[in-house]
Amino acid sequence: MPGAPGYDGAMAxxxxxxxxxxxxxxxxxxxxxxxNGKPVAFLDSAASAQKPRQVLDAMRDFYEHSYANVHRxxxxxxxxxxxxxxxxxxxxxxxxxxxxxxxxxxxRGATEALNLVAYAWGLDNxxxxxxxxxxxxxxxxxxxxxxxxxxxxxxxxxxxxxDEHGELQLDALEEIERAGTIxxxxxxxxxxxxxxxxxxxxxxxxxxxxGAIMVVDAAQAAPHRPLDVQALGCDFLALxxxxxxxxxxxxxxxxxxxxxxxxxxxxxxxxxxxxVSMERTTWxxxxxxxxxxxxxxxxxxxxxxxVDYVLEAGLAAIEEHERALVEYALGRLGEVPWISTYGPVPxxxxxxxxxxxxxxxPHDVAQVLDWEGVAVRAGHHCTQPLMTKLGVAATVRASxxxxxxxxxxxxxxxxxxxxxxxxx
Amino acid sequence: MSxxxxxxxxxxxxxxKNPRNHGLLDPADAVAEGQNPLCGDExxxxxxxxxxxxxxxxxFDGRGCAISQAATSMLSDLVKGKPAGxxxxxxxxxxxxxxxxxxxxxxxxxxxxxxxxLKLALHKARGTPLPEExxxxxxxxxxx
Numbered sequence: 001m002p003g004a005p006g007y008d009g010a011m012a013x014x015x016x017x018x019x020x021x022x023x024x025x026x027x028x029x030x031x032x033x034x035x036n037g038k039p040v041a042f043l044d045s046a047a048s049a050q051k052p053r054q055v056l057d058a059m060r061d062f063y064e065h066s067y068a069n070v071h072r073x074x075x076x077x078x079x080x081x082x083x084x085x086x087x088x089x090x091x092x093x094x095x096x097x098x099x100x101x102x103x104x105x106x107x108r109g110a111t112e113a114l115n116l117v118a119y120a121w122g123l124d125n126x127x128x129x130x131x132x133x134x135x136x137x138x139x140x141x142x143x144x145x146x147x148x149x150x151x152x153x154x155x156x157x158x159x160x161x162x163d164e165h166g167e168l169q170l171d172a173l174e175e176i177e178r179a180g181t182i183x184x185x186x187x188x189x190x191x192x193x194x195x196x197x198x199x200x201x202x203x204x205x206x207x208x209x210x211g212a213i214m215v216v217d218a219a220q221a222a223p224h225r226p227l228d229v230q231a232l233g234c235d236f237l238a239l240x241x242x243x244x245x246x247x248x249x250x251x252x253x254x255x256x257x258x259x260x261x262x263x264x265x266x267x268x269x270x271x272x273x274x275x276v277s278m279e280r281t282t283w284x285x286x287x288x289x290x291x292x293x294x295x296x297x298x299x300x301x302x303x304x305x306x307v308d309y310v311l312e313a314g315l316a317a318i319e320e321h322e323r324a325l326v327e328y329a330l331g332r333l334g335e336v337p338w339i340s341t342y343g344p345v346p347x348x349x350x351x352x353x354x355x356x357x358x359x360x361x362p363h364d365v366a367q368v369l370d371w372e373g374v375a376v377r378a379g380h381h382c383t384q385p386l387m388t389k390l391g392v393a394a395t396v397r398a399s400x401x402x403x404x405x406x407x408x409x410x411x412x413x414x415x416x417x418x419x420x421x422x423x424x
Numbered sequence: 425m426s427x428x429x430x431x432x433x434x435x436x437x438x439x440x441k442n443p444r445n446h447g448l449l450d451p452a453d454a455v456a457e458g459q460n461p462l463c464g465d466e467x468x469x470x471x472x473x474x475x476x477x478x479x480x481x482x483x484f485d486g487r488g489c490a491i492s493q494a495a496t497s498m499l500s501d502l503v504k505g506k507p508a509g510x511x512x513x514x515x516x517x518x519x520x521x522x523x524x525x526x527x528x529x530x531x532x533x534x535x536x537x538x539x540x541x542l543k544l545a546l547h548k549a550r551g552t553p554l555p556e557e558x559x560x561x562x563x564x565x566x567x568x
Binding site for chain 1: 488
């Protein structure tokens with residue numbers, strides 16, 4: 001029987017639980033901290049997220065009860081350490097819906113993951129006549145390695161331009177294709193500067209139709225929305241722990257198994273070898289072939305705990321919570337004539353708002369906001385090509401996470417008024 | 425005094441809003457430019473030397489935060505008429521004393537960007553080698 005108009009029984013059942021930011025804030029000691037006598041309004045989670053007690057406890061517990069080097073010792077502690085480290089790998093694999101845990105390589109972060117692909121895949125597979133495609137929205141970590149490796153191999157380097165809303169202009173691909181054989185498309189899933197959610201699935205299809213690989217920088221997406229490498233249809237995906245409540249110094253690369261198997265190694269040393277002699281060295285199996293040296297063991301455990309934490313909060317709920325905050329922020333900022341904002345409409349972006357105050361440099365804006373206890377980022381956000389496109393030297397960026405609350409948006413807007421009054 | 429008034433004191437705001445010696449000189453003995461990549465401050469400084477290696481004219485252009493622009497404006501007033509060799513070796517403390525504001529490490533880079541660019545212009549104008557710590561292939565000063 002059809003339901004009442006506007007009511008869908010199945011939808012109602014799967015409606016995600018709502019996120020209670022005020023409750024989650026109790027997990028973060030930093031919110032008890034006073035900056036200039038005021039509680040900190042932390043609006044810089046796109047740079048790095050704060051850490052909940054659960055993650056810190058997991059790392060401390062691991063160091064106190066289970067620490068040793070991994071994959072080596074036959075003693076009990078070493079077994080526990082290996083189990084902790086490999087358990088974290090399993091959590092990350094589940095988090096991105098990887099077909100196999102062997103496809104998860106731990107790295108120092110998303111930057112190293114993207115460098116790994118650019119070097120280990122790019123140096124062997126690119127040459128004159130080939131084209132590497134990035135976008136105007138890329139973070140330097142997804143832009144510079146490809147620019148560099150394209151230069152080293154003689155491949156052409158092209159960027160998909162953006163329109164005035166900060167969205168990729170995919171019709172430019174036709175022109176880009178004339179430059180040669182498309183070999184790589186590298187794109188972030190969410191822009192760290194504008195928050196644009198990019199059509200990675202379409203780009204992956206386009207790349208595959210041309211025999212190219214699709215490399216996704218998910219550093220800015222992973223903390224905020226459900227991730228599924230199989231649904232995205234990409235070949236590589238990079239993420240960082242520290243942006244999703246985990247420790248810094250660790251991240252992961254997911255790669256399609258057959259491509260990882262065929263690739264040359266990246267870093268060389270212990271752990272990544274099978275046998276070494278004067279004549280010849282052979283590589284270990286996946287993923288260890290790409291994990292030379294003692295890894296960041298406790299950080300991996302913390303990363304796993306962070307995965308648990310954000311899954312418990314619910315990624316769909318986080319996404320919805322941030323969308324509401326962005327909508328509220330853009331609404332309040334839109335009332336102010338001397339504030340310019342950049343980027344797409346709330347439905348098409350993640351929890352990031354880039355803005356400028358007419359006549360006041362972003363650095364000065366950020367300084368005044370700091371005195372009000374509001375922490376934002378001011379600068380080019382490691383996206384200089386994008387800043388050039390926007391015609392600005394820098395912006396002020398406010399970014400939200402699962403612990404952000406509307407009151408912090410209000411404090412941001414009040415602070416912007418102070419900056420304008422005193423410096424504009 | 426509030427933190428705002430300490431950093432953005434009246435003199436600084438005056439130099440920011442009404443910069444002295446603004447605009448590049450034409451002709452000039454040398455022009456140099458520099459950036460602070462962290463916050464996107466950009467400054468160009470041109471110099472003209474007169475009799476006895478004295479700085480006759482300074483003109484600057486740029487965009488950036490209040491501290492970087494005001495500091496360069498104050499600097500340009502400070503060095504006019506001084507021996508170029510002396511200014512090329514001027515310690516940053518001399519400018520910071522003049523500014524007289526509390527600076528965090530990040531804002532310190534904003535404050536001394538103009539001084540670095542001015543020194544680069546002076547070395548170019550006088551044909552003297554750049555200080556070793558700047559490297560040998562520097563044409564543009566970039567503060568990291």
